[in-house]
Amino acid sequence: MAHVPTSLHDAVSIAGYYPALASTVLKSAIGAEAVTCHFVHAETTFDDREVRRHMTALVLTPTRLIRVHMDDGNAGEGEPSHAASATVEAALLRTVSSVALTHLVHEPEHYREGDPSSEIVLAVGWGVHSRIELEPAICGDENCDADHGYTGGITGDDTLVRVSLLADGEESVRSLEAFAAALNAAVCEHA
Numbered sequence: 001m002a003h004v005p006t007s008l009h010d011a012v013s014i015a016g017y018y019p020a021l022a023s024t025v026l027k028s029a030i031g032a033e034a035v036t037c038h039f040v041h042a043e044t045t046f047d048d049r050e051v052r053r054h055m056t057a058l059v060l061t062p063t064r065l066i067r068v069h070m071d072d073g074n075a076g077e078g079e080p081s082h083a084a085s086a087t088v089e090a091a092l093l094r095t096v097s098s099v100a101l102t103h104l105v106h107e108p109e110h111y112r113e114g115d116p117s118s119e120i121v122l123a124v125g126w127g128v129h130s131r132i133e134l135e136p137a138i139c140g141d142e143n144c145d146a147d148h149g150y151t152g153g154i155t156g157d158d159t160l161v162r163v164s165l166l167a168d169g170e171e172s173v174r175s176l177e178a179f180a181a182a183l184n185a186a187v188c189e190h191a
Contacts, residue, residue: 004030008038008059015042017055017070018084025068025086026057033061036186039179041161041172056161060182063190065126066090067159089159091126093190098125098158101180116173119164122180126159 004027012022037060044053052072059066070086103117134152138144163172 003034005035005038008035008040008057011038011040012055012057015040015055017042017053021084021086022055022057022068022070025070025088026059026066029066029068029088029090030059030061033063036060036062037179037182039161039176041163041168041176058159058161058179058183060179060186062186064090064092065096065124065183065186093186096124096126096183096187096190098123099180099184099187100124101177116165116170117177118166119162120173120176120180121160121162122176124159124183 004023008026009023012026013019015022039058040055041057042053042055044051046052054072055068055070057066057068059068067089068086069089070084073083073085100121100123102121102123104119104121105111105115106118132152134150137148137151139146139148161176163176165173
C-alpha cells in the first residue's frame with residue numbers, strides 16, 4: 001500500500017469530501033509508487049433540484065499521472081438515499097500527448113508580472129478513453145429515404161481542471177500552475 005504524503009493527506013482533509021474514502025482510493029491508486037506532485041480540488045455545483053459535490057485529485061508519480069474523481073450520487077432502488085462514487089484513471093507519462101494551461105486574466109491592462117491569473121484551466125490529453133459520436137449519414141437530397149449508414153468521429157476525452165481566483169483563491173490557482181509545470185517537466189522526461 002502507498003504512503004500518502006502528509007501534504008496530500010492534508011489537502012484531501014481540507015477538501016472535506018469524504019476524506020477517509022478519498023484517502024483509501026488514493027492509496028490504492030498510487031500503489032507502491034512515490035508521489036512527486038499533487039493537486040486536489042473540491043467543487044460544489046447547483047442545478048434545478050439539488051446540490052452536488054465533487055472532488056478531483058491529480059497525482060503525479062515517477063511513471064504515471066493519476067486522476068481520482070469523486071461525485072455525489074444516488075444509490076440504487078431499495079438502497080440508502082445517498083451514495084458517493086470514486087473513479088480512478090491512470091496513464092503512463094509517456095502516453096500523455098498534450099498539456100495545455102489556459103490563463104484568463106480579467107482587466108489585463110492592470111496585470112503586473114507575478115500577479116495570479118483570474119482563472120486557469122489545465123487540459124491533459126492522455127489517451128485514457130475516447131468518446132465516439134455517431135449520427136445517421138445523409139446524402140443531401142431531402143427526398144431521399146435510403147439508408148446511408150452512419151458517420152461520426154472519435155474524440156479524445158481529455159481531463160480538465162478549472163480553478164478561479166474568485167471561487168478557489170490564490171493558493172489554489174498557484175497550486176494548479178505548479179502542478180502543471182511539474183507535469184510538463186515529467187512528460188518531457190518521458191518523451
